[in-house]
Amino acid sequence: MTALTATGHLQPYGVMTHPDTARVFDAIAAHGGTARFVGGIVRDALLKRALVDVDIACDLKPEETVTALEKAGLKVILTGLKHGTITAITDTYAYEITTLRVDVTTDGRHAEVAFTDSWLGDAKRRDFTFNALYCDPDGTIYDPFDGEADLREGRVHFIGVAEDRIAEDYLRILRFFRFQAWFGRPPLDPIGAEACRKGATGLRDISPERIRDEMLKLLRSRSPAATIADMIGFNVLPVILPDLADTPRLRMMEWLDSTALSDPAIMPDPLRRLAALYRAPKNADDELQAATEFCKALRLSNNEAERFAAMISNANLISADMSKDAIRRDLYRMGADAFRDAVLLAWATRAAIPPRADSTENRQWQGLLQAATDWVPVKLPIQGRDILAAGLAPAGPQMGWLLKLAEEYWLANAFVPGRDDLMTYLAAQDTAKLQE
Ligand code: ATP
Ligand code: MG
Numbered sequence: 001m002t003a004l005t006a007t008g009h010l011q012p013y014g015v016m017t018h019p020d021t022a023r024v025f026d027a028i029a030a031h032g033g034t035a036r037f038v039g040g041i042v043r044d045a046l047l048k049r050a051l052v053d054v055d056i057a058c059d060l061k062p063e064e065t066v067t068a069l070e071k072a073g074l075k076v077i078l079t080g081l082k083h084g085t086i087t088a089i090t091d092t093y094a095y096e097i098t099t100l101r102v103d104v105t106t107d108g109r110h111a112e113v114a115f116t117d118s119w120l121g122d123a124k125r126r127d128f129t130f131n132a133l134y135c136d137p138d139g140t141i142y143d144p145f146d147g148e149a150d151l152r153e154g155r156v157h158f159i160g161v162a163e164d165r166i167a168e169d170y171l172r173i174l175r176f177f178r179f180q181a182w183f184g185r186p187p188l189d190p191i192g193a194e195a196c197r198k199g200a201t202g203l204r205d206i207s208p209e210r211i212r213d214e215m216l217k218l219l220r221s222r223s224p225a226a227t228i229a230d231m232i233g234f235n236v237l238p239v240i241l242p243d244l245a246d247t248p249r250l251r252m253m254e255w256l257d258s259t260a261l262s263d264p265a266i267m268p269d270p271l272r273r274l275a276a277l278y279r280a281p282k283n284a285d286d287e288l289q290a291a292t293e294f295c296k297a298l299r300l301s302n303n304e305a306e307r308f309a310a311m312i313s314n315a316n317l318i319s320a321d322m323s324k325d326a327i328r329r330d331l332y333r334m335g336a337d338a339f340r341d342a343v344l345l346a347w348a349t350r351a352a353i354p355p356r357a358d359s360t361e362n363r364q365w366q367g368l369l370q371a372a373t374d375w376v377p378v379k380l381p382i383q384g385r386d387i388l389a390a391g392l393a394p395a396g397p398q399m400g401w402l403l404k405l406a407e408e409y410w411l412a413n414a415f416v417p418g419r420d421d422l423m424t425y426l427a428a429q430d431t432a433k434l435q436e
Contacts, residue, residue, distance in 0.1 A: 004142035031068035033060035154185025162195035170202035219270035314342035
């Protein structure tokens, strides 16, 4: 068995020191196994970030791990037994526990794995040096590829020969850029980047779901635009997502996320950034249709796709100098969140085109965002049944039409007219004439 040598120590915190976590480790130890934190959680702990997912590597075979955990009264879900992964569930956390494994065969998308008792073997099949970090519950670190130093220096380094590692799983190309955006410092590792350029067409066979997840994770990083520009420069994005091309606008959205805004309601948002980066293909005659197809191809959820398309169509209705009346109408129609999305996208669009906005214009944009924050949702004070009760129209299209008329009047008068005002207004209309 190939053991790893301890290389350092970190002070465990957060989920690492939670009693539930101790139960999981104790259960495995009681069964004669060794378990260690691995991957993201160790990397993030070294950076003292908030710890979210807990990945654990373990030298017991999956069935033994299940037995060990169940004997200790822990709930187990067989998430990916064939690949060696099970999940232990407690009231507070979910723990992904994976048996040490090596790849037997790979085809660029999937791997056939074999279980092993070699910690080094397990480390070698991981992607980047700082993702092959292991840590005991007491904080002892095992770092077989000097990942800690790479992390400190902001270097995203493939383990082994970059080209070969990419050919095993082309998704690693996107992971390379994702980790660059999160932890890297320019310049990109030239060897890794060149290998990505060479392997890019392999991404065409990767499932859209995996691509979506990576892209959204990348766009969640603080400043993804520079990395996105590299992905275009190394011909990675054009191969799979040629519509993600508007880096200048993404840069502006990034700037709005960070500096121009002080409203806590406005957080960096991956979908809004995706919309900023999106550019409808030149030959598309229907921008909205093209956007919807893009969302579908990227397997966004229906809710995400709707929000994405709404951002794009709503942004066309927004301008810095729009009237109070137009602001009110749009807020009423879109709701505060969609209006804010639309303003940010319109502002980013505007800011990406020289000449730069002067301070008056930027104040106007800020004012639009403020209007979204201040917005209190309102509801038309009358309903169809009021029209029915007053005998103004029978149920049916005529009633709907009167409701629209009342809404128009109410909107035009800044939501001031109340129920009685609207009924009086409707009663005074010559319905037959207006309908012509
Ligand atoms: P995060 O959870 O913050 O996205 P992570 O590093 O934990 O980052 P995961 O996708 O959760 O990433 O994977 C956990 C670990 O599994 C990684 O740290 C890495 O060691 C390994 N890993 C994941 N995907 C791959 C891959 N495609 N190729 C090689 N190793 C991988
Ligand atoms: Mg993880």
